Amino acid sequence: MVLRYAMSRRRVGLSVHCQAKQYELRICIHRTCKRQGSEQLLKFAVDLGLPSLKAAPIGCLGNCGNGxxxxxxxxxxLLHHVATPNDLAQVLRAFCRTSIDDTILQATQLRLAGNAHAAQQDFRQAINCYSQALQLGPSVGTHMLYSNRSAVYLQEGDKDAALADAQRAVEYAPPGFHNAAIRLIDTLFALGRFDEAAELCKRTADQDSSFKFREEYTAIKKALQSVGQQV
Structure with a gap:
């Protein structure tokens, strides 16, 4: 698909202090753009984890219906019709001096497809997508693939596979990626290894206090307390 975009240099009332070679995408998540998939596009941009790029939501930018x-x-x-990961890759290449490796792009698309299958409880297809993405060997995003596949394995009842993937997710996760620890805590709890789950919960909260503000933390704490573990 050839990217169809319209570019405007009109000022949109924004200011940002950027270091050299630092770029920021503000993606509209207002009603019309949201219906056209802008929230998924924003998540894709954030999940790329590129050090030279920041992505954040913004309100209506006008030109509704052209998003x-x-x-x-x-x-x-100001860009319009940026609808797919491939479109975004072209934007980054053209305007942000950033090229996304094809392997990263393919792996991210497979991860998003896996997420969609998991949401439909098609766990086998979700695992297949995550596994294909991991086989590509992407240089970024591996921790998310292992984390997501661990969650699906656990839902399928394959606790050993869920544990192995959760451990890999924790190993590869950057600071602040709490999902990896949550996956491992969930799996340890499912295996009846309550003391290990409680210890990991405490350690994660000690390392990053923001973990305590996650909804999952409250649920984990209650579950652990129900089996006599204090967090």
Whole structure:
């Protein structure tokens, strides 16, 4: 697909202080753009984890119906019809001096497809997508693939596979990626290894206090308390 975008240099009332070679995408998540998939596009941009790029939501940018719309900072380039991961890759290449390796792009698309299958409880197909993505050997995002596949394995009842993937997710996870610890805690709990689950919960909270503000933390704490574990 050839990216169909319209570019405007009109000012949109934004200012940002950027270091050299630092770019920011502000992606509209207002009603029309949201219906056109802008939230999924934002998640894709965030999940890429590129150090030279920040992605964040923004309100309506106008040109409703021509979206998803976004603005690229610091140049304040307003873009339209950026609808797919491939479209976004072209935007990054053209305006942000950033090329996404094809392997990363393919792996991310497979992960998103796996997420969609998991949401439909098609666990076998979800696992297949995550496994294909891991076989590609992407340089970023591996921790999310292991984390997601662990969750699906656990839902299928394959606790050993869920444990192995959760351990890998924790190993590869960057600071602040709490999902990996949550997956491992969930699996340890399912295996009846309550003391290990409680210890990991405490350690994760000690390392990053923001973990305590996750909804999952409250649920984990209650579950552990129900089996006599204090967190």
């Amino acid at each position: 998803p719309n976004m603005v690229v900072l610091p140049d304040e380039r």
